[in-house]
Amino acid sequence: xxxxxxxxxxxxxxxxxxxxxxxxxxxxxxxxxxxxxxxxxxxxxxxxxxxxxxxxxxxxxxxxxxxxxxxxxxxxxxxxxxxxxxxxxxxxxxxxxxxxxxxxxxxxxxxxxxxxxxxxxxxxxxxxxxxxxxxxxxxxxxxxxxxxxxxxxxxxxxxxxxxxxxxxxxxxxxxxxxxxxxxxxxxxxxxxxxxxxxxxxxxxxxxxxxxxxxxxxxxxxxxxxxxxxxxxxxxxxxxxxxxxxxxxxxxxxxxxxxxxxxxxxxxxxxxxxxxxxxxxxxxxxxxx
Numbered sequence: 001x002x003x004x005x006x007x008x009x010x011x012x013x014x015x016x017x018x019x020x021x022x023x024x025x026x027x028x029x030x031x032x033x034x035x036x037x038x039x040x041x042x043x044x045x046x047x048x049x050x051x052x053x054x055x056x057x058x059x060x061x062x063x064x065x066x067x068x069x070x071x072x073x074x075x076x077x078x079x080x081x082x083x084x085x086x087x088x089x090x091x092x093x094x095x096x097x098x099x100x101x102x103x104x105x106x107x108x109x110x111x112x113x114x115x116x117x118x119x120x121x122x123x124x125x126x127x128x129x130x131x132x133x134x135x136x137x138x139x140x141x142x143x144x145x146x147x148x149x150x151x152x153x154x155x156x157x158x159x160x161x162x163x164x165x166x167x168x169x170x171x172x173x174x175x176x177x178x179x180x181x182x183x184x185x186x187x188x189x190x191x192x193x194x195x196x197x198x199x200x201x202x203x204x205x206x207x208x209x210x211x212x213x214x215x216x217x218x219x220x221x222x223x224x225x226x227x228x229x230x231x232x233x234x235x236x237x238x239x240x241x242x243x244x245x246x247x248x249x250x251x252x253x254x255x256x257x258x259x260x261x262x263x264x265x266x267x268x269x270x271x272x273x274x275x276x277x278x279x280x281x282x283x284x285x286x287x288x
Contacts, residue, residue: 001149001151001153001171001174001256001258001260044135044218045134045135045218045287045288046287047287047288048285048286048287049131049134049286049287049288050129050131050285050286051283051284051285051286052066052067052099052283052284053097053283054093054097054098054099054281054282054283055093055097056093056095057093057095058092058093058094058095058096059088059092059093059095060092060093061088061091061092061093062091062092062093062099062123065128066125066128066129067123067124067125067128068123068124068125068126068127068128069084069085069086069091069121069122069123070084070122070123070124070258071084071085071086071110071111071112072084072110072111072112072114073110073112073114073115073116074122075114075116075263078263078264078265079262079263079264080149080260080261080262080263081116081117081118081147081261081262081263081268081269082103082116082118082119082120082260082261082262083108083109083110083114083115083116083118083119083120084110084119084120084121084122084258085108085110085119085120085121086121087119087121089102089104089119090102090103090104090119090120090121091121091123094280097282097283098280098281098282099257099280099281100278100279100280100281101120101121101123101257101258101259101278101279101280101281102120102121102259102276102277102278102279103118103119103120103143103148103259103260103261103275103276103277103278103279104118104119104120104275104276105117105118105269105275105276106118106119118261118262118269118275120258120259120260120261121258121259122256122257122258122260123256123257123258124155124254124255124256124257125254125255125256126155126157126254127254128254129254129255129286130157130252130253130254131252131253131254131255131286131288132250132251132252132253133219133220133221133288134219134286134287134288135216135217135218135219135285135286135287135288136154136172136216136217136219136255136284136285136286136287137214137215137216137217137227137284137285137286137287138152138172138173138214138215138216138257138281138283138284138285139212139213139214139215139281139282139283140152140173140212140213140214140215140279140280140281140282141208141209141211141212141213141279141280141282142175142177142180142208142209142279143177143209143259143277143278143279144177144178144180144207144209145177145178145269145272145273145274145277146177146178146266146267146268146269146270146272146273147177147178147261147262147266147267147268147269147270147273148176148177148178148259148260148261148266148269148273148277149174149175149176149177149259149260149261149262149263149265149266150173150174150175150177150258150259150279151171151173151174151175151256151257151258151259151260152172152173152215152255152256152257152284153169153170153171153172153173153174153255153256154169154170154171154172154253154254154255154256155167155168155169155253155254155256156168156169156248156251156252156253157251157252157253157254158251164188164195165188165189165190165194165195165196166189166190166248167248168187168188168189168190168248168249168251168253169186169187169188169189170187170217170219170224170249170253171184171185171186171187171188171199172185172215172216172217172226173185173215174186175208176265176266177209177266177273177277178266178267180207180208180209180210181203181204181206181207181208182201182202182203182204182208183201183202183204183208183215184199184200184201184202185199185200185202185217185226185234186198186199186200187199187224187236187249189241189245189246189247189248189249190245190246190248191241191242191244191245191246192244192245196241196242196245198236198240198241200226200234202226202228202233202234204228212280212282213228213229214227214228214229214230215227215228216228216230218232219249221250222237222238222239222247222249222250223235223236223237223238224236224237224249255284255286257279257281257284259277259278259279
């Protein structure tokens with residue numbers, strides 16, 4: 001969920017894959033969501049420093065002490081089709097221990113004056129919580145359907161001062177509803193005319209829309225390891241960057257969750273896409 005799409009910046013010109021970038025290639029099978037973190041990961045992180053378990057009555061708003069809402073039609077230049085709202089119909093607890101982020105086919109004009117034919121929600125912890133290094137995980141069940149774009153990601157806290165991509169971005173997971181067996185991880189940073197992107201696709205043994213899975217990063221100085229259901233499967237380090245690219249991931253970042261509709265990357269919904277579409281988040285946890 002590259003922030004450049006919100007700031008109307010041109011796409012990154014240096015895209016270097018950690019491995020396969022095409023949807024036809026992934027990284028093999030991993031265990032189911034119930035599997036515990038491997039001993040090596042568990043031993044590295046012993047303290048739970050922040051979490052949201054999303055426990056509460058159905059229809060309750062997400063905690064205002066932990067999340068803020070981004071509002072409006074964030075779409076340019078990626079041409080997304082949703083307006084993000086703070087309505088309970090787009091983001092609320094489901095009464096079963098989950099946050100439900102719901103995309104709906106409905107016309108809405110946001111505070112930016114732009115009107116879109118879909119609504120959804122985007123939540124972030126900016127100003128409320130940030131972290132520098134740690135194990136950051138979310139247990140989620142994505143919706144299937146063409147044009148649906150689920151994301152759990154992180155942005156540098158200094159984004160309002162330095163802008164994107166100088167702030168850095170860590171995409172813990174991005175998943176397209178039309179390819180529910182695949183998700184993508186990416187880091188974005190400054191370098192060249194419009195920044196760089198380094199990412200890799202992961203192919204799961206079962207549809208990510210059929211069950212909950214845990215998506216995470218083990219983040220250390222000059223190193224980010226991506227995990228699926230607790231298992232590490234890819235690592236990017238500062239030494240992987242090309243000349244002129246800057247590692248900006250040794251400072252605090254905040255968390256984001258959202259479900260987008262449409263855009264140049266996923267394409268628009270079609271007649272088979274079912275609305276309302278729901279991204280369920282069972283929990284978000286941060287360890288150090």
